[in-house]
Amino acid sequence: PPDIEQLGRSSWMLLHSITATYPTQPSSQLQNETKTFLYTFSKLYPCWHCASDFQQWMKEDKNSPRVSSREEFGRWMCEAHNAVNVKLGKSVFDCNKWDERWRTGWKD
Ligand code: FAD
Numbered sequence: 001p002p003d004i005e006q007l008g009r010s011s012w013m014l015l016h017s018i019t020a021t022y023p024t025q026p027s028s029q030l031q032n033e034t035k036t037f038l039y040t041f042s043k044l045y046p047c048w049h050c051a052s053d054f055q056q057w058m059k060e061d062k063n064s065p066r067v068s069s070r071e072e073f074g075r076w077m078c079e080a081h082n083a084v085n086v087k088l089g090k091s092v093f094d095c096n097k098w099d100e101r102w103r104t105g106w107k108d
Contacts, residue, residue, distance in 0.1 A: 001046070002046055002047070004047050004050070007046065007047060008047075008050075008084075011045070012081055015041075015077055015080075015081075016074075016077055016078075016081075016098075016101075016102040017102065019070065019073045019074040019076075019077045019098075019102065020070070020074065020099075020102045020103035021103075022034075022067075022069075022070045022073050022074070023069075023070060024069055024070050024071075025069065026067065026068070026069070031067045031068060034065070034067040034073070035065050035067060038058070038065050038067075039058070042054045042055045042058060043055065050084075053084075053087065054080070054084075057080065057083050058080075063079070063080070063083075071099075074098050074099060074102070074103075075095050075098060077098075078093060078095035078098045079095065081093065082095070
């Protein structure tokens, strides 16, 4: 079975990279496809308790996927990641820095 930490780091890289390259003005078709992707991803994620908790988190009204723009989607993914950070006792990431970390690159 995959190593949960390595799987997590690789998966977050994929997920945040998807938000970083997401259109600023996605078509309604792409928005629907993105939601379908997220629900399917949350079912297929190859760590069953992670997948189950992620599905539960997404089911709460306040956490339903926000995919209407790159900014919204990037922040939503940051909040999703923070929910896992909190659960694991890791520090919470400042979502104002999402763009700098995953899209434009850290400024030195
Ligand atoms: P990671 O949490 O993997 O983060 C990688 C990098 O992302 C960080 O170094 C930081 O630069 C950046 N980052 C951190 N937080 C944010 C944020 N909020 N927004 C944007 N960027 C950020 N592990 C478990 O043990 N139990 C679980 O139930 C579990 N559920 C998971 C569910 C999902 C959907 C995913 C994708 C992963 C899950 N994981 C779970 C794995 C866990 O989230 C971590 O990936 C793993 O513990 C490795 O952590 P890390 O400290 O190396 O950094």
